[in-house]
Amino acid sequence: MKLCLVVDDSKVIRKVARRILEELRFDIEEAADGQEALDACDRNMPDVVLLDWNMPVMDGLEFLKAVRAKEGVEQPIVVFCTTENDMSHIRTAIEAGANEYIMKPFDREIIEAKFSQVGLI
Amino acid sequence: MKTQDFDFLAGLLKERSGLMLTADKVYLLESRLTPLARKRGLDTLDALIQKLRISRDDVLIKDVTEAMTTNESFFFRDNTPFDLFKNHVLPAMEKARGPKRRLRIWCAAASTGQEPYSLAILLRENWAKWQGWNIEIIGTDICTQVLEKAKAGVYSQFEVQRGLPIQMLIKYFTQDGDVWRLNDEIRNMVTYRPFNLLSNFIGMGSFDVIYCRNVLIYFDQATKKDVLERMHGTLAADGTLFLGAAETVLGITDKLRPVRGQRGMYVSSSGNAEELMGLGS
Structure with missing residues (x-):
């Protein structure tokens, strides 16, 4: 099974994402901010990171830049999942090396469609 | 009831x-x-x-x-019919239609437009190749209401996230408040008209590619045969027909045959489409 790291400061969102992704046969790890996510990547590199933008300590974009600087562009696959839904945020994320972008609110179909586009399903 | x-x-x-x-x-x-x-x-x-x-x-x-x-529709729904279009149908047609530079595509159950627009986007991705070509994408549906939406090319945040890669959203859509507007360069590539598949196909002309997905499942055997055989009549000898994953021509008509190993893809039994596309036996 592939490992997905779910990064979001909302426990509720992490729970919803976990339920959907477990149904899609992913192993799940959780992190509440970008720093926790970086630590989790150091311990055990996930196949994919589902990444919120606005979080305390370290936000999603900082995490993305840090992980790309350290690990290169191949791994992990990063799918943003945020309420930021304007074109300039989307462009910024993609230019920083995000592979896909989900605008909240999301449902199972959106997660499934986006994960299949980046070749995870 | x-x-x-x-x-x-x-x-x-x-x-x-x-x-x-x-x-x-x-x-x-x-x-x-x-x-x-x-x-x-x-x-x-x-x-x-x-x-x-x-x-x-x-x-x-x-x-x-x-x-x-009315059926719900996604961009690039089921992926495979679009991968096959990009990787096999278009290269074959580029060669076969090269002399005339004319390509005609029919989406026979266009619904709210995601299918024809997905095809238009795939063509647009390699636009330099199609310069000077006369390419028609015709979307028809029995329901005039869905065609109005298709023509408008305006989709909700949910709709643009179902099947559409983010790079294509950035490239071909403009955000307008809560909705996403398909840019005119794509919108203008598709023409829509109401059409009932039970009515006469005369006047439709001949097509190189037909998408008729997830419609036949609602028809009885005799209607399926009738529609498929008339579709065969409008399909070029080297053309391709795409049906839904749960649909087939087998046991219904022998004028069309499945392309071996390619789900949902059908060609004229008497033509050479597979050879052109480098597919099948």
Whole structure:
């Protein structure tokens, strides 16, 4: 099974994402901010990171830049999942090396469609 | 719902659209027609049925048909039919139609436009190659309401996230408040018109590629055969037909045959399309 790291400061969102992704046969790890996510990547590199933008300590974009600087562009696959839904945020994320972008609110179909586009399903 | 009411509605839908409604679809009638009844100022679905029986109101019959034949649609739905289009159909057509530089594509159940626009986007991704070509993408649907939405090319945040890669959203859409507007360069590549698959295909001309997905499942065997054989008649000898994953030509007509190993892809039995596309045996 592939490992997905779910990064979001909302426990509720992490729970919803976990339920959907477990149904899609992913192993799940959780992190509440970008720093926790970086630590989790150091311990055990996930196949994919589902990444919120606005979080305390370290936000999603900082995490993305840090992980790309350290690990290169191949791994992990990063799918943003945020309420930021304007074109300039989307462009910024993609230019920083995000592979896909989900605008909240999301449902199972959106997660499934986006994960299949980046070749995870 | 009373059996005679169900039979009446099923008969009406079959006659108007070819839609085959089996008894297990009662819930679909109730969930789709109750809102329509309310909109028409009728309290219940029973009242709507009564009105249909008495008046044979053509506008109402049309609304009922549209409500029952509308299907949800995604960009790049099921992926494979679009991968095959990009990797096999287009290269084959580029060669075969090179001398005339003309390509005609028909989406026979275009619904709200995601399928024809997905094809337009794939063409656009390699636009330099198609300079000087006359490319027609025609989207038809029995339901005029969905075609209005298709023409507008305006989609909700949910709709643009179902199947559309983010890079294509950035490239081909403009954000407008809560909605996403397809740019004119793509929108203008597709023309829409209402069309009932039970009606005559004369006047449609000949097509190089036909997409007719998830429609035949609603038809009975005789209607499937009739529609498929008439579609074969409008398909170029080296053309390609895409059906839905749950549909086939096998056991229905021998004028078309499946391309081996390529789900949902069919070619004329007498043509050489597979060879052109480098597919099959």
